[in-house]
Amino acid sequence: MSALPPKVARAGGPVLGGGRSPLRELPERLIEMLIRLCGWSAIFFVFGIFFFVFREGAPFLFHGLDLREFFTSTNWNPVSDTPHYGILGLLVGTLSVTVLAMLIAVPLGLGAAIYVSEFSTPKVREFLKIAVEMLAAIPSIVWGFIAYMMLNPLIIAATGAPIGLNILNAGIILALMSVPVIVSVSEDALKAVPDSYREAAVALGAGRWEIVYRVLFPAAKSGLLAAVLLGVGRAIGETMAVLMATGHANQIPTSILDRVQTLTATIAAELGETVQGDDHYRVLFVIGILLFAIAFAVNLTADLIVKGIRGKQNG
């Protein structure tokens, strides 16, 4: 996965090259610099994008936006003569869809990972891994189309809901989109548990399920958690598919058959036709800042939990 640590790479060069002439080291150094640049570029991009989003949103965030209304009102009507910028409905929409998606995707993804890693024959494993990778390769607009044209009538027929674009629909679609992430990361985590653990458990007379539950889960805990949180990130950030699957209606839902509107879908639907620099344009960037903050919080939590687990294991 990760590149060799710099020291090893540096020491390796001259040995392979045979001599120690400065001329020989030059390409070596250049490549090293290039790779270092690649490493740092990720940070540049993140800060660059954050700076841009913040700069577009900030003028309205600090002058004009009523933060209390922003977080507590469900009235999102930015183009009215008396505009209202309440995103409570959008926040609840994002949250409800994400929670339902995770309720479906986590058991499904972990179950699939356990089967692939522990129970399947090598042939079946290869086949399933390819299938899961293909699931990950489906573009989100195609998922949206499936939600719109296939799941919508199916949900109407199955539940009697007046419209099949709702939390249930988006939850199913987002779950299917997150499952490949969860499966491949948690399968890696399970595979990384040394076989000696399994052998020791078998020697102690543990059954297969006991091995998974009592030995593998605790050993792979941090990797499995990372998998789940990556899935959460996928679900919160998804835009195109939820725009089509949720019904895109701003209201506080009372059941999973209600339509909702998410933060990401609001930006996607409205930004294209706003006048650059006006309040509506800027408030959409404020939502972007909020999404940044949410993503940051999710990642930070994941990091802290993983570090906490590691710390305990090492100490």
Place this chain on the structure above:
Amino acid sequence: MVLGRLLLAVGLSGLAVLLSSVVACSHNSRDDSVGTIKVTGSDTMVNLANAWREAFEAGHPDISLQVKGGGSGVGIAALCSGKIDIATASRPMKPTEIETAKAKTGKEPKEFVVGRDALAIYVHKQNPIESISLGELAEIYGENGKMSAWKDLDIDFPACSGGEIIPIGRQNSSGTYAYFKEAVLGVKRDYRQGLTSQSGSSDVVALVSKTPCAIGYSGMGYYKADLVKMVKVAKQKGEPGFAPSVESALDGSYPISRPLYLYTLGEPSGAIQEFIQWVRSEEGQKTVEEQGYVPLPKEPAAK
């Protein structure tokens, strides 16, 4: 970083365009006979303008067009600053805008009606409803609206389980959203919260076709007889309803239709004049009809 810079540059240039169009409303004199005609404005008309561009350029290889959207207001402001040659608009210029243009440029904006746009009301194919009034539509779509079930309209529609009306509209930055609000709800009333909004005209029709309880508005050009049903619209409850058509839109009996405009600064000449004449000719009007809008009557009233 590069991306950040690029985005910055895009953002800044956008701001610059806006500022200059607000601050300096003066028309640069230009040679109208040269190459590129810049057309900016209404989002409703972007597809139409692009279709015009393709057809017109095919017959006039020496003239090219540059078509952009942004909204009617954006196009009119850009016309005043001389950044473009023709503004497309799905609403007439306001008196204040005309005054500004006159004061700043000394030229009077010239208006050309180039067609009409009619918004049709769509329901599911099996829905028995035949006609609906503007007042009923306002109660379905408007803030504090009183109609939320099909039985409120005296429609018995068992295929819609639960009987709830699911009103479908457009996203709030769309020109269609703005026009439907003005024509049906009036200037003062807002839409109610919780409307399902779609990002494209054809999306509205597609969703209605799959959802028995739904009602939706979209351009009449998006009608597909095998998918959805078009409802007749009456001005008042009790009056006869009219289906949107070229005739009913032109004689004013269909209530949700609006003219589409082109604006130039002063009397157009050269390539611009040639283009506008072509748009109003039979060939240009054929494109209007093909794109699902209402063409001008056969004998266009001379402007």
